[in-house]
Amino acid sequence: MDRNTIKDTGILEQYLLGELSEEQSIEIENILKEDKELREYFSKMEDDMEQMALENAITPPVHIKTAILNEVENPSLIGKEKVIISQARKKVSYNFAIAASLATLFLLSSGWLYNQWKDTEQTVITLQEETNDLRDRLVNLENNYEETDKWYQAINQPEVVQLILKGNEKSPNSSAIAYVNHQNKEVILNPKGLSKLKNDKTYQMWADVDGEMINMGVISANQEMITMKYIENAASLNITIEPVGGNDHPTVEQLISNVYL
Structure with a gap:
């Protein structure tokens, strides 16, 4: 003992x-x-x-x-x-x-x-x-609810146009949904349907204005909803695969989806 x-x-x-x-x-x-x-x-x-x-x-x-x-x-x-x-x-x-x-x-x-x-x-x-853990979880749930409600309110306006961007032969299993509000000049993207990329690659969105591709922002695959840059007079929305961090011009041969407005 x-x-x-x-x-x-x-x-x-x-x-x-x-x-x-x-x-x-x-x-x-x-x-x-x-x-x-x-x-x-x-x-x-x-x-x-x-x-x-x-x-x-x-x-x-x-x-x-x-x-x-x-x-x-x-x-x-x-x-x-x-x-x-x-x-x-x-x-x-x-x-x-x-x-x-x-x-x-x-x-x-x-x-x-x-x-x-x-x-x-x-x-x-x-x-x-x-108790502290439960309180933190409740706070997170409340924040998530508020975040979800904010997106729901934004994409369910009568003037919002919903556009589906389906993947082409380069990424046939990919898809994304864009919600365009020309009145409020907002573009919201749901990228969850995009296929997972390697760590050194990312998706990027572009607006075609009179044949010129204008950057709308890098797409984060970890988010359910993303606010993209609204571009006036865009004829189409396009998604390409670019190096991590994005590119100043689109890699056309890596275009995986586009949709006309």
């Missing part, structure tokens, strides 16, 4: 009260010989129990004192008075045992109450952490 186990289980108190078997007592004695800190702890426990026994001791009856004095003055009473002294000692020992038992019970109860307090404290901490 290690030091903390010995302290927590109350085996030292049992040893002090003589409640252990001979084998257990020898084991405790050997441990006390080898462990100075535990030996000091045990000595203090002895002192505390002795002090408690003294504080709770019952004052012997007056006749015991008289009997002792008579023994000193009258040797003929030695045999009889020895019995009285022996009985008195037994009574003191009995009182000490009671006080020591009460002290042991107090120490064990204190240890149990301390452990209960620590368990309760940990439960409170756990509940607080769970």
Whole structure:
């Protein structure tokens, strides 16, 4: 058994009260010989129990004192008075045992109450952490709801035109949805249907105005809805594959989708 186990289980108190078997007592004695800190702890426990026994001791009856004095003055009473002294000692020992038992019970109860307090404290901490986590999740849900509602309101206006950009032979599984509001001059893109690219590539959107491709912005595949740059008098919307960070002019051979306005 290690030091903390010995302290927590109350085996030292049992040893002090003589409640252990001979084998257990020898084991405790050997441990006390080898462990100075535990030996000091045990000595203090002895002192505390002795002090408690003294504080709770019952004052012997007056006749015991008289009997002792008579023994000193009258040797003929030695045999009889020895019995009285022996009985008195037994009574003191009995009182000490009671006080020591009460002290042991107090120490064990204190240890149990301390452990209960620590368990309760940990439960409170756990509940607080769970409460904080739940609050954070609710905040995130509220933010997501507000974000979703904002996009929903934006794309469900009567003047919004919905355009589907389907992938060509270069990216047949790709698709995106553009919501164009000429009145508010807004373009919102849902890029979730675009195929995943390598880490060094990205999608970019362009508006064709009189044969000139004008940059509308890089498309982030990690977002569900993106606000793109609105371009006046655009004839079509086009998506190309470009190097990460985008390009200042479209790579025509990497055009994967376009739709006419």
